Amino acid sequence: MLAIGTLSRRTGTKVQTIRYYEEIGLMNEAGRTAGGQRRYFEKDLDRLAFIRHSRQLGFSLDSIRELLDLSDNPSQPCAEADSIARRQLRQVEQRIKRLQALKKELKRMVAECDGESVAECKVLEVLRDHSECLTEHDEIGA
Amino acid sequence: MLAIGTLSRRTGTKVQTIRYYEEIGLMNEAGRTAGGQRRYFEKDLDRLAFIRHSRQLGFSLDSIRELLDLSDNPSQPCAEADSIARRQLRQVEQRIKRLQALKKELKRMVAECDGESVAECKVLEVLRDHSECLTEHDEIGA
DNA sequence: CTTGAACCTCTATCTGCTGTAGCTTGTATC
DNA sequence: GATACAAGCTACAGCAGATAGAGGTTCAAG
Numbered sequence: 207m208l209a210i211g212t213l214s215r216r217t218g219t220k221v222q223t224i225r226y227y228e229e230i231g232l233m234n235e236a237g238r239t240a241g242g243q244r245r246y247f248e249k250d251l252d253r254l255a256f257i258r259h260s261r262q263l264g265f266s267l268d269s270i271r272e273l274l275d276l277s278d279n280p281s282q283p284c285a286e287a288d289s290i291a292r293r294q295l296r297q298v299e300q301r302i303k304r305l306q307a308l309k310k311e312l313k314r315m316v317a318e319c320d321g322e323s324v325a326e327c328k329v330l331e332v333l334r335d336h337s338e339c340l341t342e343h344d345e346i347g348a
Numbered sequence: 349m350l351a352i353g354t355l356s357r358r359t360g361t362k363v364q365t366i367r368y369y370e371e372i373g374l375m376n377e378a379g380r381t382a383g384g385q386r387r388y389f390e391k392d393l394d395r396l397a398f399i400r401h402s403r404q405l406g407f408s409l410d411s412i413r414e415l416l417d418l419s420d421n422p423s424q425p426c427a428e429a430d431s432i433a434r435r436q437l438r439q440v441e442q443r444i445k446r447l448q449a450l451k452k453e454l455k456r457m458v459a460e461c462d463g464e465s466v467a468e469c470k471v472l473e474v475l476r477d478h479s480e481c482l483t484e485h486d487e488i489g490a
Numbered sequence: 491c492t493t494g495a496a497c498c499t500c501t502a503t504c505t506g507c508t509g510t511a512g513c514t515t516g517t518a519t520c
Numbered sequence: 521g522a523t524a525c526a527a528g529c530t531a532c533a534g535c536a537g538a539t540a541g542a543g544g545t546t547c548a549a550g
Contacts, residue, residue: 209516211527221528223507230506241515243528252476259478264450267506277472284469288461291471295454298447305444308406312437319430327426329433330419334394336401351547353496363497364539372537383546385497409537 207245210236217254224254232257232271265294349387352378359396366396374399374413407436 214221225244227233233253236244256277260270269290276287311332318328356363367386369375375395378386398419402412411432418429453474460470 209528220508222509225529226507239515239528241528242530243515255478256476260475261506262478263453263475264447273472273475276466276469277476280466282466284461284466284471287466287469287471288458291454291458291461295451295458298451298454302444302447302451305406305440305447309437309440309444311405312433312440316430316433316437319426319433324418324422324424324426324429327418327429329426329429330415333398333402333405333415334419336397351496362539365537367498368538381546383497384499385546403537 208247208251210244210246213246213251213254216251217258219254219258227254227257230267232267232274263294264298265290269294349379350389350393352386352388355388355393355396358393359400361396361400369396369399372409374409374416405436406440407432411436 210221210224213219213224224233228235228244233250236246236250239245253274256274257270260273261267265273272290273287276282276284315329315332320328324330352363352366355361355366366375370377370386375392378388378392381387395416398416399412402415403409407415414432415429418424418426457471457474460474462470466472
């Protein structure tokens with residue numbers, strides 16, 4: 207039987223975060239000692255590791271919920287898991303694209319700044335006037 | 349005199365967001381009509397445009413606050429604006445790096461999936477076992 | 491003068507946690 | 521068995537950065 211702190215250490219997850227995952231139904235409700243402390247089995251550790259790893263790959267908690275449901279029913283075809291992963295891949299690719307546009311613009315901004323007074327600062331000038339931008343960047347980098 | 353809806357349309361900012369910016373002190377408190385509605389000058393529009401453009405380039409509201417302060421005092425040297433922009437550039441570059449590692453891993457995941465049953469789904473398998481990962485990805489893409 | 495779009499305030503919600511306060515439990519050591 | 525104290529517990533507040541809705545008021549065109 208594992209205490210919550212053990213799961214925490216072994217998965218690199220904050221104790222509060224584990225309790226939070228239970229609260230939102232991502233982790234099953236843990237068994238308790240007579241005194242009310244949570245106790246876990248190895249399978250709970252595996253589930254938590256799955257969640258953390260998915261988070262590291264950028265999946266939302268909702269996507270992870272779907273993936274866990276699939277994982278719990280091993281007889282279905284895995285097309286759905288595949289499509290969730292592809293969706294995530296597309297999102298990551300789009301974010302990269304947007305960030306690269308931002309990077310280009312920021313680079314140009316700082317390259318043109320010659321350290322003169324704020325009055326003629328290129329950085330501030332560009333921020334003031336979007337029309338000076340060379341690239342499109344209409345969405346906020348999320 | 350411009351109504352809040354006009355600022356909203358001309359900058360692509362939701363009305364609530366403009367009020368939110370006022371609430372947190374990014375926008376100055378607007379003047380009011382006798383009936384209590386906000387009214388703006390062109391300079392407020394410019395300030396809002398500056399904020400939105402900075403947000404599109406990924407600057408945090410705190411950074412924007414600093415940039416606005418600088419912009420309001422045009423006689424100082426612009427080294428500080430420059431360093432804020434450079435910091436932002438570094439952040440963007442790091443995010444791109446992390447996302448590219450994720451992309452690589454996700455690509456491999458979906459490439460190896462052959463549509464068989466969930467039981468042998470590569471996607472789920474990789475999520476279950478971090479040691480199958482080829483790339484490092486220890487931080488969550490933010 | 492009437493209509494109705496646009497405005498107002500206030501509060502709640504979202505994502506994904508993280509931190510704090512104040513108290514209780516479990517376990518190792520004496 | 522007593523004691524110390526790390527680790528657990530609940531409950532609630534807070535972060536960024538908005539966004540949405542309820543329920544009511546104002547402005548401007550016709």
